[in-house]
Amino acid sequence: MRIGIFTEAYTPYISGLVTSEVMLKKALEKLGHTVYVVTANLEGFHYDYDEEQHILRIPGIPTGIYDSRLTGIYPIKAVNMIKKWNLDIIHSQTEFAIGTFARLIAYQLDIPVVHTYHTMYEDYVHYVTKGYFDKSSKKIVEYLTKFYCDKSTSELIVPTKKTYDLFKEKYKVDKNIHIIPTGIELERFYKESLDKKKLKDLRKKYELTDTDFVAIFIGRIAQEKNIVYLIDVMKEVMKECPNIKMLIVGDGPDKEEYQNLINKYKLEDKIIMTGKTAWEDTPYYYHLADIFLTASTTETQGLTVIEAMAAEVTPICIDDESFRNTVINDLNGKLFTTPKECKKIIEELYNDRKENEKLGKQARISVNRYSSKYFAESVLDVYQYALDHKENRLGVFGKIVEKLKGEKVDTDETDSKQS
Numbered sequence: 001m002r003i004g005i006f007t008e009a010y011t012p013y014i015s016g017l018v019t020s021e022v023m024l025k026k027a028l029e030k031l032g033h034t035v036y037v038v039t040a041n042l043e044g045f046h047y048d049y050d051e052e053q054h055i056l057r058i059p060g061i062p063t064g065i066y067d068s069r070l071t072g073i074y075p076i077k078a079v080n081m082i083k084k085w086n087l088d089i090i091h092s093q094t095e096f097a098i099g100t101f102a103r104l105i106a107y108q109l110d111i112p113v114v115h116t117y118h119t120m121y122e123d124y125v126h127y128v129t130k131g132y133f134d135k136s137s138k139k140i141v142e143y144l145t146k147f148y149c150d151k152s153t154s155e156l157i158v159p160t161k162k163t164y165d166l167f168k169e170k171y172k173v174d175k176n177i178h179i180i181p182t183g184i185e186l187e188r189f190y191k192e193s194l195d196k197k198k199l200k201d202l203r204k205k206y207e208l209t210d211t212d213f214v215a216i217f218i219g220r221i222a223q224e225k226n227i228v229y230l231i232d233v234m235k236e237v238m239k240e241c242p243n244i245k246m247l248i249v250g251d252g253p254d255k256e257e258y259q260n261l262i263n264k265y266k267l268e269d270k271i272i273m274t275g276k277t278a279w280e281d282t283p284y285y286y287h288l289a290d291i292f293l294t295a296s297t298t299e300t301q302g303l304t305v306i307e308a309m310a311a312e313v314t315p316i317c318i319d320d321e322s323f324r325n326t327v328i329n330d331l332n333g334k335l336f337t338t339p340k341e342c343k344k345i346i347e348e349l350y351n352d353r354k355e356n357e358k359l360g361k362q363a364r365i366s367v368n369r370y371s372s373k374y375f376a377e378s379v380l381d382v383y384q385y386a387l388d389h390k391e392n393r394l395g396v397f398g399k400i401v402e403k404l405k406g407e408k409v410d411t412d413e414t415d416s417k418q419s
Helices: 016-030 076-083 097-109 134-151 161-170 196-205 227-240 255-264 279-286 303-310 339-351 353-366 372-388 395-406 408-418
Strands: 002-006 034-040 048-050 055-058 060-062 069-071 089-092 113-116 155-158 177-179 213-218 244-249 271-275 291-294 314-318 334-336
Touching: 002 016, 002 097, 016 034, 016 279, 016 303, 016 372, 034 069, 034 076, 034 097, 055 076, 069 097, 076 097, 089 097, 089 372, 097 113, 113 372, 155 161, 155 372, 161 177, 196 279, 213 227, 213 279, 213 303, 227 244, 227 255, 227 291, 227 339, 244 279, 255 271, 279 303, 291 303, 291 339, 303 314, 303 353, 314 339, 314 353, 334 339, 339 353
Parallel strands: 002 034, 002 089, 034 055, 089 113, 113 155, 155 177, 213 244, 213 291, 244 271, 291 314, 314 334
Antiparallel strands: 048 055, 060 069
16 A cells, blocks of 8 residues: 655654654554655755655744644645655645645545544644633634544544544544554663663763652643643652652753743752653653653643553553553552642652552553554554545535646746745
8 A cells, every 4th residue: 555644743853743653654664555754844945855765845934833834735846746656545644734735635636535633732722822812712723623634534543532532522523533542663662672871871961870769751841731730749749759850851832931940949950851852762761760750631642651651661640531541540550630649659659669660560561552563553444444435525625726726837936946
């Protein structure tokens, strides 16, 4: 099968979404399929095609939201290249410019579109509204989400029942919704896969000793991740547990704010913000830790929790539906509902290292169902279903394609200038 993955974000950008896309591409290729990626060029205003890896990067303008870029919805130069790929299926991973492009090219080439919904956008409205018109903005988000995920796709994939319920119960979407938990390359996070010297050097870099009990958070450093909650809990824990430290790994718009809070609490030596890390180094950071913390209620699945579990790091998560299917309380991790309960759990595991080790080992065992091979096979089943039940659901995009075709000459000239 010849598959096109269309996404706003891809390497070298680092996020849970990118991790899942890279993993899916590699897993599908291992199963004998040819996979192309169409994404935004984060490093310049020009087209770039990696012929060996089959990655096409389209020029775009910065949006001001993290490292994302806004591309054209029908770049003719890209259209002409994609036509030569003879794709069987298009898998859209975004609802924005490249998501629109995916649907336009699908209509033009009569290719089914499978879409994966990754992000609970209602939880991200504040980045645009800055606190104003949140209610009306969320209604717009709901409308656009339903439009992109219902009316313009052949099949829809969501990672959890939480997301399924959003579409079925709140958005009233009447179409097939396939629940497929996003897989990861579990082997990357196994202790036996790591370079011991590199891990030792990393421990030295952050001045971690053998007696330190280390908590870690890995992810985007932003409001919706509820990191202030964790910092406040750790501030109280550190009064009782002298050998505990915390690493906050990642980058994001609120990094400076959280660093100022840590400085205010005079915990610079105890709570360490590492900044952005290379994708290939991420597994090493998990292996610096004894426990993984998250208080985020905006996840669709929580891939970092699964990564931590693969690394035998005990997950301690806020009791949110995103985590309940993965973390089973007292078996492979811990769930909490209040800061007081979170503090108590951390202190108990700090004082009982054997119990923490037992939970970590069980965590690794329990995430086998998230293997990349199983994930790819499940997604392939959806691709095949879309091909077997192909129908034209993209009427509105047909009108747009016809209009854009009429402007082909002008668009070609623009593309030439960008190149």
